[in-house]
Amino acid sequence: MEKFKLSELLEYQTAYTQILDYECELETILAIKKDENWPLRRQMSAAWLKGLSDEYKINLNSKESATKKSNRLREEGNVFYCSKSPSKTENMFKAGQQYTLAIFAAAPYTEALALAFANRAMVLQELGYYRQAYDDCICALETNQYPMRLIHKIKIRQAFCVYYLQDAKKLELHLTELEKCGLNESYKQRVDELQKGLSSIANEIIKETQDNDKEDMSLTETTELVDSKDATRGRYVVAKRDIKSGEIIFHERISAFVPVEGTQICQQCGSVFIIPIPCHACNGKVIYCSLKCREDQAKVHQNECVGYCLGLFEQIGISHLALRILLEEFPQISPILAHESDIKNVWKELTTETSHLNTKTEVNYVKSLRLVSHFQKMSLSNKIWFAVIADLLAVYLKEYTPFFHNTSKSKIKQSDWESLISALILRHIGQSISNAHTCSSIAPTCYDIRSSTVKYGFLLLPNMWTKPFHLRQGMLHVLGEVGEVSAANIPYLSMLNHACNPTIRPRFSGRNFSALADRDIEEGDEIYNCYTLTYRNSMSVVRRDLLKEMYHFNCECVHCQQSDPDAAYLEYHLYKCQNPKCGEKFVPTPDKEDLHITLHWWNRSEDDETGLRDGIICSICSTKQNIEWYFRFKSLLQHSNSKENRLELLKLYDKADGILLGFHSLKLQMASDLVNLLIECYKGSVETTDLEFCRFVNILKFAMSVTADKWGQQSLEYVAIMSVLWDLIAMNKYQCTQLELNDMVKALDVVDEECRLLFMNYYKDYIYNKQINMEK
Numbered sequence: 001m002e003k004f005k006l007s008e009l010l011e012y013q014t015a016y017t018q019i020l021d022y023e024c025e026l027e028t029i030l031a032i033k034k035d036e037n038w039p040l041r042r043q044m045s046a047a048w049l050k051g052l053s054d055e056y057k058i059n060l061n062s063k064e065s066a067t068k069k070s071n072r073l074r075e076e077g078n079v080f081y082c083s084k085s086p087s088k089t090e091n092m093f094k095a096g097q098q099y100t101l102a103i104f105a106a107a108p109y110t111e112a113l114a115l116a117f118a119n120r121a122m123v124l125q126e127l128g129y130y131r132q133a134y135d136d137c138i139c140a141l142e143t144n145q146y147p148m149r150l151i152h153k154i155k156i157r158q159a160f161c162v163y164y165l166q167d168a169k170k171l172e173l174h175l176t177e178l179e180k181c182g183l184n185e186s187y188k189q190r191v192d193e194l195q196k197g198l199s200s201i202a203n204e205i206i207k208e209t210q211d212n213d214k215e216d217m218s219l220t221e222t223t224e225l226v227d228s229k230d231a232t233r234g235r236y237v238v239a240k241r242d243i244k245s246g247e248i249i250f251h252e253r254i255s256a257f258v259p260v261e262g263t264q265i266c267q268q269c270g271s272v273f274i275i276p277i278p279c280h281a282c283n284g285k286v287i288y289c290s291l292k293c294r295e296d297q298a299k300v301h302q303n304e305c306v307g308y309c310l311g312l313f314e315q316i317g318i319s320h321l322a323l324r325i326l327l328e329e330f331p332q333i334s335p336i337l338a339h340e341s342d343i344k345n346v347w348k349e350l351t352t353e354t355s356h357l358n359t360k361t362e363v364n365y366v367k368s369l370r371l372v373s374h375f376q377k378m379s380l381s382n383k384i385w386f387a388v389i390a391d392l393l394a395v396y397l398k399e400y401t402p403f404f405h406n407t408s409k410s411k412i413k414q415s416d417w418e419s420l421i422s423a424l425i426l427r428h429i430g431q432s433i434s435n436a437h438t439c440s441s442i443a444p445t446c447y448d449i450r451s452s453t454v455k456y457g458f459l460l461l462p463n464m465w466t467k468p469f470h471l472r473q474g475m476l477h478v479l480g481e482v483g484e485v486s487a488a489n490i491p492y493l494s495m496l497n498h499a500c501n502p503t504i505r506p507r508f509s510g511r512n513f514s515a516l517a518d519r520d521i522e523e524g525d526e527i528y529n530c531y532t533l534t535y536r537n538s539m540s541v542v543r544r545d546l547l548k549e550m551y552h553f554n555c556e557c558v559h560c561q562q563s564d565p566d567a568a569y570l571e572y573h574l575y576k577c578q579n580p581k582c583g584e585k586f587v588p589t590p591d592k593e594d595l596h597i598t599l600h601w602w603n604r605s606e607d608d609e610t611g612l613r614d615g616i617i618c619s620i621c622s623t624k625q626n627i628e629w630y631f632r633f634k635s636l637l638q639h640s641n642s643k644e645n646r647l648e649l650l651k652l653y654d655k656a657d658g659i660l661l662g663f664h665s666l667k668l669q670m671a672s673d674l675v676n677l678l679i680e681c682y683k684g685s686v687e688t689t690d691l692e693f694c695r696f697v698n699i700l701k702f703a704m705s706v707t708a709d710k711w712g713q714q715s716l717e718y719v720a721i722m723s724v725l726w727d728l729i730a731m732n733k734y735q736c737t738q739l740e741l742n743d744m745v746k747a748l749d750v751v752d753e754e755c756r757l758l759f760m761n762y763y764k765d766y767i768y769n770k771q772i773n774m775e776k
């Protein structure tokens with residue numbers, strides 16, 4: 001069959017499906033299946049999936065070539081491992097990278113894979129990543145191809161790792177195993193050493209350090225759910241008592257999430273800072289941070305692995321989250337449905353608020369099933385479009401996964417099961433459109449977490465670390481960027497209605513979500529989330545259109561009720577007219593067609609048809625403003641190694657300072673560019689005078705103030721830029737008061753656990769002592 005794109009398949013199927021406009025997902029699916037052309041369309045879906053599968057098989061590397069590549073990468077790693085220059089530790093990191101790439105390159109169940117894991121374990125142990133090294137030993141052994149003649153080596157490595165992890169129980173086990181291996185004298189000595197170590201370790205089971213499974217906390221302790229009885233406004237959340245600014249309002253475990261396409265995060269816990277263990281069955285498209293996470297995700301991944309191989313999920317957008325919700329949570333209730341034979345009754349049980357199942361609020365899936373959906377408001381063609389995707393996913397589950405294997409035991413007919421599952425996916429698609437949350441994280445600037453080829457992770461970058469999770473002095477600025485990493489289903493958070501000035505500050509940490517109070521909240525106050533950019537970062541009309549289109553309501557929040565809801569945003573776009581006869585403050589009149597582009601003209605691409613140099617017009621005297629200085633600034637940034645150019649850059653920044661008033665967005669952008677130059681200065685790649693350096697530091701402080709104003713001092717954006725100031729403090733190039741420092745440490749309340757650990761280690765290693773000394 002001719003190869004065609006998913007969008008073509010969907011367009012065709014949508015155009016040729018004629019059904020009535022139903023409000024219910026199950027009825028929609030059943031109606032589609034009654035259509036006389038349905039068998040043909042089903043065949044098309046199956047053929048499309050088969051096309052993906054055939055293409056995948058053709059492109060699959062042979063085992064031989066995979067082995068060859070992996071062996072080559074491992075040998076490159078060995079060269080680094082054995083070399084002592086420039087430094088043993090740095091070579092260890094480089095070896096670790098090559099071994100990781102060798103792991104990704106190898107075919108499953110091969111000696112090449114076993115050796116790549118074993119070698120990485122050796123490096124990780126030397127670098128102090130004992131938990132990860134221990135997992136790698138297990139990965140090497142589970143290939144069943146690890147050479148028997150070397151087995152004692154890996155066993156002793158495991159024993160050392162658990163010794164360093166102070167896990168007496170496991171150490172005892174490994175020592176018993178080692179006693180059975182015929183060891184030579186030198187190995188026997190090492191076992192004796194470990195035997196002595198064993199007696200010194202308290203015999204207690206090590207607590208897992210990951211915080212994957214924190215219970216949902218205080219969901220109902222501080223807040224309560226209220227039903228407005230208004231069809232649009234629906235349910236909302238209010239404070240049950242006074243809550244102080246910065247206090248955690250509630251914690252919630254993220255029930256399901258999918259990484260933003262191609263992002264290298266652990267599929268189970270969502271961690272960014274990891275040493276990856278890939279799933280070899282799907283060519284490393286899915287990675288984990290530990291074997292525990294791999295095991296915890298196994299039941300879900302067995303139904304997704306082939307989909308990842310085929311590249312299916314890259315093509316279905318938000319529907320992947322819908323599928324994930326089903327895979328994560330549906331198994332919780334399938335036994336409850338075993339006695340039913342009629343799917344209409346099952347559907348009623350699942351979706352009626354007063355049903356027996358719906359009262360079981362301890363069942364997590366019930367919380368997801370209760371989420372609002374605006375399916376009934378979708379156009380018929382959109383309903384069919386998504387229904388076809390839902391049906392395609394049911395075909396995928398049936399043909400390529402074990403998902404339906406257990407259902408044969410129930411009273412429901414197989415074809416009805418498929419309809420039910422399609423209908424549930426369709427329901428979750430509608431719910432995800434109105435409820436899905438985007439999770440952001442601080443992402444390292446020096447490592448592309450979206451790279452499809454470079455997959456060794458940030459933790460194995462050389463010249464970066466002194467020991468695990470301890471960055472070198474002057475290196476914290478690598479945590480200077482914020483990125484969206486996943487889309488998530490967080491049911492209680494989804495109960496919060498929208499306001500353009502939200503009451504919560506979100507904190508995503510792995511699989512845990514926390515809502516922090518953005519300000520003091522009084523008992524009885526409604527607690528709001530913000531579904532769009534806040535009023536400080538967007539125009540009200542842009543928010544209004546989006547809220548209407550995606551969430552089907554008109555925003556009447558306190559902020560939007562103000563006479564000039566855009567005043568705060570426009571403050572970031574205030575110019576002083578360059579016409580000496582005018583000299584007034586003005587905001588350019590935004591182009592109705594594209595508000596953002598008019599106000600952010602500097603972000604237009606060079607080849608933008610409308611012309612980058614259209615410029616801006618004073619809204620008072622109509623004089624076209626000169627913006628050449630900005631283009632000069634941009635071009636000089638490319639050549640900032642020269643002292644003259646740097647001085648000119650600072651002069652141009654001063655010029656901008658006279659034209660761009662207050663916390664102007666462009667001034668923040670220019671300041672951020674100059675902050676990158678400041679980083680080059682303190683890293684030593686650019687030499688500067690003290691005076692010049694001082695100027696750059698002031699510009700950094702300005703950028704921090706604007707960022708705090710726009711996003712809040714407790715925001716990922718603020719933490720990202722704050723990392724540069726912490727480098728300066730650590731390097732004795734800037735002094736700040738303990739009060740300032742305390743405020744900055746407080747800002748870390750919004751970052752994830754691992755990122756916080758990196759910052760706090762840095763603080764203890766290079767900043768804390770300095771402050772104490774300064775104050776003495």
Ligand SMILES: C[S@@+](CC[C@H](N)C(=O)[O-])C[C@H]1O[C@@H](n2cnc3c(N)ncnc32)[C@H](O)[C@@H]1O
Pocket residue numbers: 231232233234235236371372434435494495496497498499550551552553554555556557
């Ligand atoms: C994420 S849900 C919030 C919880 C929802 N009220 C419920 O009962 O499930 C989003 C939906 O809530 C309603 N909503 C949220 N904020 C609103 C607001 N400020 N005014 C009116 N309706 C709102 C809209 O129907 C929107 O699509």
